[in-house]
Amino acid sequence: MTIRVAIIEDDRVIRQLLQILIDGSPGFYCRQTFEDCASGIPALVLEPPDLVLMDVDLPGISGIEGVLKIKELLPQTQVVMLTVHEDDETVFQSLCAGAIGYLVKGLSPVQLLDAVREAYLGGSPMSPAIARKVVRSLHTNHNSPLSLRETEVLKMLCEGENYRTIAGALFVSTNTVKAHIKNIYEKLHVHNRAEAVGKALKDRLVP
Amino acid sequence: MTIRVAIIEDDRVIRQLLQILIDGSPGFYCRQTFEDCASGIPALVLEPPDLVLMDVDLPGISGIEGVLKIKELLPQTQVVMLTVHEDDETVFQSLCAGAIGYLVKGLSPVQLLDAVREAYLGGSPMSPAIARKVVRSLHTNHNSPLSLRETEVLKMLCEGENYRTIAGALFVSTNTVKAHIKNIYEKLHVHNRAEAVGKALKDRLVP
DNA sequence: GACAAAACTACCCGTATGCGCGATTGACCG
DNA sequence: CGGTCAATCGCGCATACGGGTAGTTTTGTC
Numbered sequence: 001m002t003i004r005v006a007i008i009e010d011d012r013v014i015r016q017l018l019q020i021l022i023d024g025s026p027g028f029y030c031r032q033t034f035e036d037c038a039s040g041i042p043a044l045v046l047e048p049p050d051l052v053l054m055d056v057d058l059p060g061i062s063g064i065e066g067v068l069k070i071k072e073l074l075p076q077t078q079v080v081m082l083t084v085h086e087d088d089e090t091v092f093q094s095l096c097a098g099a100i101g102y103l104v105k106g107l108s109p110v111q112l113l114d115a116v117r118e119a120y121l122g123g124s125p126m127s128p129a130i131a132r133k134v135v136r137s138l139h140t141n142h143n144s145p146l147s148l149r150e151t152e153v154l155k156m157l158c159e160g161e162n163y164r165t166i167a168g169a170l171f172v173s174t175n176t177v178k179a180h181i182k183n184i185y186e187k188l189h190v191h192n193r194a195e196a197v198g199k200a201l202k203d204r205l206v207p
Numbered sequence: 208m209t210i211r212v213a214i215i216e217d218d219r220v221i222r223q224l225l226q227i228l229i230d231g232s233p234g235f236y237c238r239q240t241f242e243d244c245a246s247g248i249p250a251l252v253l254e255p256p257d258l259v260l261m262d263v264d265l266p267g268i269s270g271i272e273g274v275l276k277i278k279e280l281l282p283q284t285q286v287v288m289l290t291v292h293e294d295d296e297t298v299f300q301s302l303c304a305g306a307i308g309y310l311v312k313g314l315s316p317v318q319l320l321d322a323v324r325e326a327y328l329g330g331s332p333m334s335p336a337i338a339r340k341v342v343r344s345l346h347t348n349h350n351s352p353l354s355l356r357e358t359e360v361l362k363m364l365c366e367g368e369n370y371r372t373i374a375g376a377l378f379v380s381t382n383t384v385k386a387h388i389k390n391i392y393e394k395l396h397v398h399n400r401a402e403a404v405g406k407a408l409k410d411r412l413v414p
Numbered sequence: 415g416a417c418a419a420a421a422c423t424a425c426c427c428g429t430a431t432g433c434g435c436g437a438t439t440g441a442c443c444g
Numbered sequence: 445c446g447g448t449c450a451a452t453c454g455c456g457c458a459t460a461c462g463g464g465t466a467g468t469t470t471t472g473t474c
Contacts, residue, residue, distance in 0.1 A: 071349050096345045096414070101338075124338035128330025131308075134341055135331040138303045142278050147420060160402020162460065176422050182463075183420090192430090192462070193401040195367020201408040207303065354450055369430065382453050389433075390450085399432070399460090 003120045006032035006049040008040045008066065009082060010058055014105065018053065021109050028113065037061035037069065045073050051120055052079045054099070056090055064090065064097050071098035080119050091130055092137075101125040141204045145187045153180045155206045158197045210327045213239035213256040215247040215273065216289060217265055221312065225260065228316050235320065244268035244276065252280050258327055259286045261306070263297055271297065271304050278305035287326050298337055299344075308332040348411045352394045360387045362413045365404045 005022050007030060009015040015033050023030040032049060034040030038060050044052065052070060056063035067079050081094045081102035091102050101124040103115050115125035126134070146154065149170075156166045163174040170177070181196075188205075190196045200206050212229050214237060216222040222240050229237040239256060241247030245267055251259065259277060263270035274286050288301045288309035298309050308331040310322050322332035333341070353361065356377075363373045370381040377384070388403075395412075397403045407413050 068347075071346075075349055095342055096347065098346050098349070100342060118335055121335070122339055123335025124342040125335075126338070126342075128325055128328070128332075131331035131333070131338065132329055134345065135302055135307060135333075138341065138344065139278075139305050140275070140303060142282055142305065149421065157401050158405040160397055160399050160405060162399070164460095172421085173423055175424055178462085179422070179424095181461095185462080190367055192367050192369070193399075194364050194404045197401045197404040198365040198367060198408065201405065356451065371430090379451085380453055382455085383451070385432085386452075387450095388431095392432085 002027060002029045003051060003116065004049040005030040005051050005053060005116065006034070006040070006044055007053045008034045008037060008058065008063075009053070009055040010035050011055075018112075021112065022116070025113055028116070037063075037066040041066065041069055041073065044070065044077070048074050048077050050077065051116065052077060053082055053103070053116070054079050055082045056087075056094060056102075057084070064094050067094055067097040067099050078119055080116065080125070086127060086129065088129065088133055091126075092133055095126075095130075095134065102130070139204065140207055144205045146184060146205065150180050150184050150187070151206065153177060154184055154196065154200050157181070157184075157193055158200055158206055209234060209236045210258060210323065211256040212237040212258050212260060212323065213241070213247070213251055214260045215241045215244060215265065215270075216260070216262040217242050218262075225319075228319065229323070232320055235323070244270075244273040248273065248276055248280065251277065251284070255281050255284050257284065258323065259284060260289055260310070260323070261286050262289045263294075263301060263309075264291070271301050274301055274304040274306050285326055287323065287332070293334060293336065295336065295340055298333075299340055302333075302337075302341065309337070346411065347414055351412045353391060353412065357387050357391050357394070358413065360384060361391055361403065361407050364388070364391075364400055365407055365413055 005028060007015055007018050009018065019030050019033050022028045032043065034043065036058055054063050054066055058066065063081060070077060070079055078100045079098060081091065081099045082105055083091060083102060084105050086104055094102065101115065101119045103112060103125065104127065118125045144151065152170065153166060156169065163177050166177045167174040184196055185191060188196055188199050190199055212235060214222055214225050216225065222242065226237050226240050229235045239250065239254065241250065243265055261270050261273055265273065270288060277284060277286055285307045286305060288298065288306045289312055290298060290309060291312050293311055301309065308322065308326045310319060310332065311334065325332045351358065359377065360373060363376065370384050374381040374384045391403055392398060395403055395406050397406055
């Protein structure tokens with residue numbers, strides 16, 4: 001069970017150090033290293049690795065765009081990001097784009113290999129701060145401006161139900177549903193269903 | 208900097224062991240323990256702790272509902288779940304409900320205290336498998352059935368734009384937009400905007 | 415017990431929407 | 445070279461929808 005690793009990293013020193021470390025460790029294998037996505041991604045497609053270590057700050061195609069491309073072409077291949085400084089926002093975006101975890105450059109060799117192994121074995125290595133950010137993005141919003149009833153209605157709007165169906169489910173008249181929906185629109189500052197549903201799901205007003 | 212911990216756990220033995228461990232460790236404090244949410248939550252409101260250790264399998268009000276209630280009443284207080292077996296789905300739901308992390312019962316005392324400290328210091332302690340599940344839930348869907356143009360239209364639907372606005376933005380006629388939307392409905396198996404937006408955001412078809 | 419907010423009901427009106435049918439063009443593929 | 449599909453455009457029709465106005469009942473809070 002050897003983990004085949006590829007590296008995309010523009011800094012030659014870091015790239016070579018990483019390769020030597022990984023390729024020199026039992027259970028790991030690294031023959032593919034690239035200095036940018038433009039050259040690396042087509043090569044990866046020809047010989048897909050298990051896992052790609054990808055710098056976030058790359059010249060040309062950025063690391064985030066690179067992840068999108070790689071996951072599009074090779075859904076099976078996992079991508080782990082490499083960053084110098086722990087920039088929450090870019091790391092978060094990388095994860096949204098499809099990265100499975102990330103490493104801070106400057107980790108000890110042991111920690112680095114551990115993280116790569118964890119990513120390979122079904123985990124998602126990341127720092128506590130990023131983990132918190134990611135978990136927070138799951139949380140339902142607890143200061144929703146909506147009343148209980150309105151939230152119920154909004155939930156059904158998200159399912160695509162119409163006035164009649166919602167009215168039937170809540171045992172009220174369609175007029176009442178209309179009134180609720182009108183209030184929802186006001187409170188969310190939106191003017192139609194699509195926008196209300198968009199806001200509801202983006203702001204996690206409904207489960 | 209003492210971390211004030213409360214415990215809600217129906218098993219008397221586990222509850223007392225946890226309390227003895229936590230209260231006996233320097234930097235930790237635990238005077239509040241409860242066997243269910245019904246008695247615990249009102250008491251917590253009177254004297255909010257920094258962190259609550261909450262069993263997922265509770266009689267009466269479940270742990271998941273308990274998290275919702277606590278985060279509603281005490282948004283500042285962090286909740287960490289306790290589970291016997293690592294049931295991915297319930298743990299995931301707990302995190303969605305507002306928990307910040309979770310611990311498997313049977314962790315060593317050192318690991319347990321570490322995890323509580325991590326949760327208090329801005330992290331989100333969880334197992335690799337759950338971390339992976341959480342990260343996956345962020346990923347944009349890479350096998351969307353929609354064409355590029357349809358995805359563009361769908362994105363604007365999510366913003367609540369109408370035929371005319373979308374047509375203007377894409378420099379096409381409203382009829383074309385109608386056709387695209389009709390195709391989107393077919394491919395997503397939905398019949399109106401709200402449902403399309405709901406599906407798009409839930410399945411992460413749009414960023 | 416007064417007052418506010420939420421929940422509920424009702425009606426009208428203009429238009430945005432969903433759905434039916436049909437059509438042309440260009441790109442890609444075997 | 446025929447077939448498929450994305451992308452483009454057109455028209456008619458029934459209805460679901462958004463906005464406005466107006467009111468009662470219930471619930472909860474001070």
